[in-house]
Amino acid sequence: MFPRHVLRDALRIPAAEVTDETVYRQRRRLLTALVGTPALALSACSRAEPPAPPKVAITPAQAKSGFRTDEELTRYQDVTSYNNFYEFGTGKNDPSRAPRTLRTSPWTVTVGGECAKPGKISLEDLLKGLKPEERIYRMRCVEGWSMVIPWLGVPLADVLKKFEPTSKAKYVAFTSLADPKQMPEVRYRSINWPYREGLRIDEAMHPLTILATGLYGKALPQQNGAPLRLVVPWKYGFKGIKSIIEINFVETMPETAWHDLQPSEYGFFSNVNPNVDHPRWSQKTERRIAGKTGNLFAERIPTRIFNGYAPQVASLYTGLDLKKWF
Ligand SMILES: Nc1nc2c(c(=O)[nH]1)N[C@H]1C(S)=C(S)[C@@H](COP(=O)(O)O)O[C@H]1N2
Ligand SMILES: [Mo]
Secondary structure, eight states, rough: OOOHHHHHHHSSOGGGOOOOHHHEEEEEEHHHHOOOOHHHHHHOOOOOOOOOOOOOOOOOOOOOTOOOSSSOOHHHHHHHSSSOOOOOSTTTTTHHHSSSOOOOOOEEEEEEBBSOOOOOEHHHHTTTOOOOEEEEEEEOOTSEEEEEEEEEEEEHHHHTTTOOOOOOOOEEEEOOOOOOTTOOGGGGSSSSSSSSSEEEHHHTTSOOOOOEEETTTTOGGGGTTTEEEEEOOOBBBBSOOSSEEEEEEEEEEEOOOOHOTTTTOSSSSOOOOTOOOTTBBBSOOOOOOHHHTTTTTEEEEEEEEEGGGGGGGGGGGGTTTTTTOO
């Protein structure tokens, strides 16, 4: 059962600023809290572990073929004004319109768990010796739109290796800042703050996975997750956790913000998959926001399995039932 203040906070979300989806989520959440839904409660509790991943080596050439795409880029103005960053509001335009209250310098990241060298480290030291590279990635949001974004970032693997993960590090858990003084929406319970995400260790170490520090050759704007966010191009956008302050190596599958909110709708893996519908909508097509028009009424194009990155990542999931482990 949710504490009373959670219900009150949930009800207080201004309707005008909330998408249908958010309203729906809140209602479901309240219903679950008030009457309890056995099916949801059950799936929330079942934390069975998926089969161990196959040991696969991705050749550098294979990986590199995914680092760029010739597809038309999404304009800077669209990448930076149509966002999901609930800490700054639940509307797509809220994060870009929010006052610049996030203090990104100094920025400290705490790294811990199953590793030989845990510690609290400044962003500068975290990135020391690593040169941000440009990666042009297709990005696909679970809500059905997609973008092509030139990120600046470093391979996550290079950062993680500095902390010497042990053999018990089967997953990596990430946590965002959740400071109501810097992030106005954190006062409301649209999400169980802090925002949390996770990857299996092989996904985290995959060469396509980056920690982004910029886009279009410039530092990340606040609304895109300054100063440091995750980018995993074969997964739905919500895996790309923003404004990261904590990284933990863990032995069991970590809880994630969206799974916590609605386990029947958001799985841990969240690989882009046109063959697995979201319970309330199809995932077969996407609206590509790109080019000069960048408009929201663009024609829908077919969504590809693993967002088109199957040559690079499909082997990570050999033997995994993608319908079960969505
Ligand atoms: N901390 C945090 N990270 C987040 C979110 C959020 O609300 N809070 N939204 C996620 C979702 S749903 C998407 S689609 C992407 C959007 O990233 P973009 O705004 O840079 O395109 O950020 C993800 N990372
Ligand atoms: Mo998303």
